[in-house]
Amino acid sequence: MKQYKVGFQKDGTVKYYFIRDVETLELCLFPTKYLTHLTRANRSPNTIRRSAFSICYYLEYLDEKEMELTDVYEMDFETQYGHFSDYLNWLKLGKHKENTEKLPDNGTCNAYLKDVFRFYLFLEMQTGQTGQLSVLSYSQMTVPNAAGVKRTLRFKSFKGYLKEEERKVRAAEKCEIVRILESCTNCRDQVLILLTSELGFRIGEVLGIDYTKDIDYENHEIRVDFRDDNENDARAKNAEERRGKISKDTFDFLLYYLSEYWDMIQKQNYLFINIKGDTAGKPMKVDSVYDMFERMEKKTGIRITPHMLRRYYANMRWEANWPLEMISQALGHKHLDTTIRYLNVLDDKLKASSNEFYSRYSSLYGIQDLLGRR
Incomplete structure (x- = not known):
């Protein structure tokens, strides 16, 4: 039986999500505060609902490990990295679900972990936790360019996300x-x-x-x-x-x-x-x-x-x-790249257009003349 459960209470048309300990029936304080914060910040109901389940799953994982939320702050970078990588694998194996017939894809597992990371950032602000998780900090290095001018490169430390599968959604006919x-x-x-x-x-x-x-x-x-x-x-x-x-x-x-x-x-x-x-x-x-x-x-x-x-x-x-x-x-797309992924005929049109272009401009660079000189 699972230790934690997601619920919600309506206030008019607004849903306030919470996470409850099934044994004690007490609300999980900081996770519930975070979900309330998302609601008041006017995040979409679907986003808040997913965040609620993401955090609930993570609490189950911590319960299996006999850990508390703040225990990860005592880990060094490599241990923290392994902790969250193991959590991704735990999700991938479907251990967060009662029914494991259909396992989550890598993108879904990554989304759950990103929700957990966002919650940790909120937790740090609420509790006055000194610093942040090592895996969420930015690593940086200074490198000189060809002219000797130095610049600083910054990048996030955690690179343990699962490789996401390409979505294979076809158009209806x-x-x-x-x-x-x-x-x-x-x-x-x-x-x-x-x-x-x-x-x-x-x-x-x-x-x-x-x-x-x-x-x-x-x-x-x-x-x-x-x-x-x-x-x-x-x-x-x-x-x-x-x-x-x-x-x-x-x-x-x-x-x-x-x-x-x-x-x-x-x-x-x-x-x-x-x-x-x-x-x-x-x-x-x-x-x-x-x-x-x-x-x-x-x-x-x-x-x-x-x-x-x-x-x-x-x-x-x-x-x-x-x-x-x-x-x-x-x-309603913000980026053309998203639209292009919707068009399953685009590759064929590009090929046809390219063939037509090269047939009209076959001697564009004088390649045959170059070959004849060899």
Whole structure:
């Protein structure tokens, strides 16, 4: 049985997470203070929730080692380094979970450790701990350049993160989307899939749509608005507002959905609601969306996720010759590199463009003349 448990308490629409010792039923003071700090700092609910579990896992690890949080400060650099490297391996083996059928990937393990490191920085500020963990300090060395001018290079000491696997997320295909749409048992799920496919919004952004404010019914446009108090914890990733346009057919289907469930929808402001069970009429949450896609996978044998629909959106626009910058803006990306990773056709287009370029400028450098002189 696990020693620690994550919980939360709601104050209006705000969730305050805490970590409790299961045996004593007492709150873990500093971890709970840190989670409260994140909430008051307006960090996203998903970030706070992950931080809560990351710290909870680390407390379990310390409990197995019969250690306290502050014991690591008494370690020298190499022992500290080994301590956190062993923690990563402990996570990788799934020892933080009751069910070890599906082990976490390296990126997830690294993210958990980074959350722990952030907590330690908070702990140092709260307790007045002298200095910081050795593995979080910066090493530095002074080196001269060719002209003899010296400069100082600084770098973080801890290099023990697991090598992260490249994410192999493919774009959904049009035929798969059509098959899933045909298999849906209600128009709410169909509208959700259509909007995600045509707007390229993140699932949190889709669930955060306020049908009274965010839909331009005249121009068939839907906007992303950053709100931090959504009842269903749906939240835009970036604070920048952006808009997307949907097709006339999808807009007509959206109106049909609103009319079909108007008795429940009109009692609140969210576009997507639960339509069955004890929570009928309440705003739909992310977990419910993934549950729906899992049901569709069992029914059709086709695996689709909201992220795959975003990639479908990106690839369809790329094939329609949209500029890369426009696709990036539509997806809400801060960096073009992120957008490029979404485009599974990019390599083929680069190859084709390169072949065309070299066929037109085959003698660009006079290579044949150079070879003829040898």
